[in-house]
Each structure stands twice: as C-alpha cells, then as structure tokens.
Amino acid sequence: xxxxxxxxxxxxxxxxxxxxxxxxxxxxxxxxxxxxxxxxxxxxxxxxxxxxxxxxxxxxxxxxxxxxxxxxxxxxxxxxxxxxxxxxxxxxxxxxxxxxxxxxxxxxxxxxxxxxxxxxxxxxxxxxxxxxxxx
Numbered sequence: 001x002x003x004x005x006x007x008x009x010x011x012x013x014x015x016x017x018x019x020x021x022x023x024x025x026x027x028x029x030x031x032x033x034x035x036x037x038x039x040x041x042x043x044x045x046x047x048x049x050x051x052x053x054x055x056x057x058x059x060x061x062x063x064x065x066x067x068x069x070x071x072x073x074x075x076x077x078x079x080x081x082x083x084x085x086x087x088x089x090x091x092x093x094x095x096x097x098x099x100x101x102x103x104x105x106x107x108x109x110x111x112x113x114x115x116x117x118x119x120x121x122x123x124x125x126x127x128x129x130x131x132x133x134x135x
Contacts, residue, residue, distance in 0.1 A: 007100075
C-alpha cells in the first residue's frame with residue numbers, strides 16, 4: 001500500500017514518543033480509560049498524531065463507555081482506510097489513517113448505540129491530536 005506520507009522507520013521512531021510509535025506504527029493499543037481524549041467534550045477536529053491529517057470531529061464523538069474515544073463517522077469517508085484484522089484470534093476491522101497508514105484503532109458495527117451510522121470507531125487517544133474550534 002502506498003501512502004501520501006511515507007517515512008523510513010528510523011524517522012517515525014525519531015518523531016514519535018515510544019508509546020506513540022507502538023500504537024501508530026506497530027498497532028499496539030493504549031490501556032483502556034487512560035487516554036487523553038477518552039472523556040473529552042471539547043469542540044474541534046481530531047487529526048492523526050503522526051501526519052496531521054484531519055480524521056474525526058467532535059460532532060461525531062459519543063460516549064460509549066468502552067475506555068477509548070468513540071466516533072460514529074470519520075470526518076471524510078476517505079480520511080481513514082479499513083483493513084480486515086485477524087490478529088488475537090478474532091476478526092475485526094482495523095482503522096488506519098489513509099494519508100500515512102498509521103494504526104488508529106478498530107471500527108465495530110451493530111452494537112446498538114443510538115448513533116446515525118450504528119458504527120463505533122474505537123480510536124486510541126494517543127493516535128490523535130485535538131485542535132480546538134469548530135468541528
């Protein structure tokens with residue numbers, strides 16, 4: 001897969017903290033209920049911490065009580081890419097930044113949340129950076 005933003009691994013390691021690198025570049029998961037944006041209600045745009053691409057807005061963020069920030073839709077349909085993930089003995093859909101390929105989290109469907117899309121983009125806070133303002 002080719003991305004608009006591609007960097008050698010050494011550069012990603014130099015630009016990201018070890019925790020950011022583990023999640024964004026190695027698809028790790030931050031511990032539940034520890035992320036900076038889990039309960040944030042601030043209006044704004046959530047962008048990729050690795051490349052700065054706009055991914056989600058506060059208008060689509062909702063309380064799922066799952067331990068990570070949840071959104072029912074990305075800012076733009078082409079902002080993220082969805083990839084089948086068969087790791088850890090389950091089938092899930094991984095969410096990556098479409099601009100740089102960084103791991104963001106997973107998307108789940110049909111969980112019964114009262115959202116317009118019936119989807120929950122379960123995203124690691126450490127993958128995001130919030131810019132306050134109109135979302």
